Amino acid sequence: MVRPVRTFEEVLNISVGITVVGIINVDEKAQTLTTVIWQVLQWKIAGLSWDETECGTTRVSILRENLWVPDIHITEFTEEDKSPITPYVYINSTGFVYDDKLVRVASSCRLIIYTFPFDVQNCSLTFETYLHDTVDVTVTQSTTAEEVLEESLNEIRTEGEWELVGVDIVPTLLILDDRNYSQVIYYLTLRRRPNLYVVNLLIPSCFLVTVDLSSFLLPPHSVDRSAFKMTLILGYTVFLLIMNDLLPATGETTPLINAFFSLSLALMVASLLETVLITNIYFNSDQYSVPPHWLSVLMLKYLAVLVCIPPKIKNNKVTIFLNQAMNTISSRDLQNMSRGGDEDADADADADADADAEKPSPERVLEELKNVRQTLTAIRLQLDKRFQGTKRSQEWQEIGMVIDRILFGVYIIFISVSFIIIISIWTWESSY
Known part of the structure; x- marks a missing residue:
């Protein structure tokens, strides 16, 4: 019933x-780790020993209730200990007691899921006594970290989402109210197996983003392009809703993969809005006013070169083919035309006696020619006006083409950077 030492000063x-035999669950939302370990405690009872030859055995098993048992506990416990009860302990001939039992540990662990699903977690199990300080009891490790890791990898039975990749042991001292408590901290390094999330989340998302990227090859003024992008946005939204259960939920940090999905959806929406804008420009640009000078210079002179769109050679000349001889017709010409008409009429007098009477007068011909001239002038004015409207419309369309090419470049940069980051994190975590 008392501490098994020869003197109280001892x-x-x-x-x-410990030996890790199973990793049951890692709850990101509750920040808990559930494992199954073999816990082995050893201590010596002073004065308890026997002769192996005389007694015929090196160890005996007795009820735990008949011995003093240290109050060793794990400080990270978050639930009631539901481990199976082992009523016996071993005592060897030298007086050492071996308390070996299976413990189901539901411990608190600060989980950092920023690099999900390529995250590596470091959780601790701190062994200490409830009441006995260093004056009465000291807690030490029985094996090295390398031996614990090797034995755990040989004995572990679960092949789930997490794998044990490292163990570290740190003896430390806890100071509370001028009393020192001995501790041994086991750090368990766990790595998530990312294959499930890569196949079900990242690869389908990258496929949808790539398909949306290929939609830029469609004509920007085509209505089918906007319908295609709306269908992709709808499919991507349904995909995120279906796969939402696979994403971890925690209020501390936002995983990088969530930012990737949000940016992908934002780019899809931006490309749809840009397609609507360009379609509107192509079909209604003749109703717009002249583009501002700064916008034309910025888009067509600088950004167009940046996105590899060659500038178009503008031709401001307007060629209207008119019969210039009509503007220089004189009365003498009209009289000659009339005299020639009279000679032709005399020659054909036998065929048609009334033809000369029906010939128009010179004044009437001049009036008709003036009407023709006015009509051609009006046509020329309309053509000039139409040409100016076409020029304004073409300038707006060129601006829309530059905007479309800029967003296409932003899309390519985003996808390239995302792939490089994902592959780099995956490679770095895999080589841990």
Whole structure:
């Protein structure tokens, strides 16, 4: 019933060893880790020993209730211990007690999921006593970290989402109210297997973004392009709703993959709005006013070169083919035309006696020619006006083409940078 030492001044040394046999669950939202470990405690009972030859055995098993058992606990416990009860412990002939039992540990762990699904977590299991300080009890490790890792990898039975990749052991001292408590901290390094999330989340999302990128090859003024993009946005939204259960939920940090999905959806929406804008420019640009000078210079002189659109050679000349001889017709010419008409009429007098009477007078011919001239002048004015409207419309269309090419370049840069970051994180975490 008391601490098994020869004198009360003697410090009892308790060694702690563990073996991880299962990683059951990692809850990102609750920030908890559930594992199954073999916990081995060893301590010596002073004065308890026997002769192996005389007694015929090196160890015996007795009820735990008949011995003093240290109050070793794990400080990260978050739930009631539901481990199976082991009523017996072993005592060997030298007086050492071996308390070996299976423990289901539901411990708190600060999970950082920024690099999900390529994240590596570091969780701790701190072994200490409830009441005994360093004056009475010291807690030490029984094996090295390399031995714990090797034995755990040989004994582990679960092949789930997480794998154990490292173990570190740090003896430390806790100071509370001028009392020192001995501790041993086991750090378990866990790595998530990302294959499930890469196949179900990243690859389909990259496929949809690539298909949306290929939609820029469609004519920008085509109505089918906007319908195609709306269908893609709808499909991507349904995809995110279906795969929402696979994403971790925590209020501390936002995973990088969530930002990737949000940016992908934002780019799809931006490309749809840009397609609507360009379609409107192509069909209604003749109703717009002249583009501002600064906008024309910025888009057509600088940004067009940046996105590899060659400038178009503008021709401001207007060629209207008119019969210039009509503007220089004189009365003498009209009289000659009339005299020639009279000679032809005399020659044909036998064929048609009334033809000369029906010939128009010179004044009437001049009046008709003046009407023709006015009509051609009006046509020329309309052509000039139409040409000016076409020039304004073409300038707006060129601006729309530059905007379309800029967004296409932004899309390519975003996809390239995203792929490089994902592959880099995956490679770095895999080589841990």
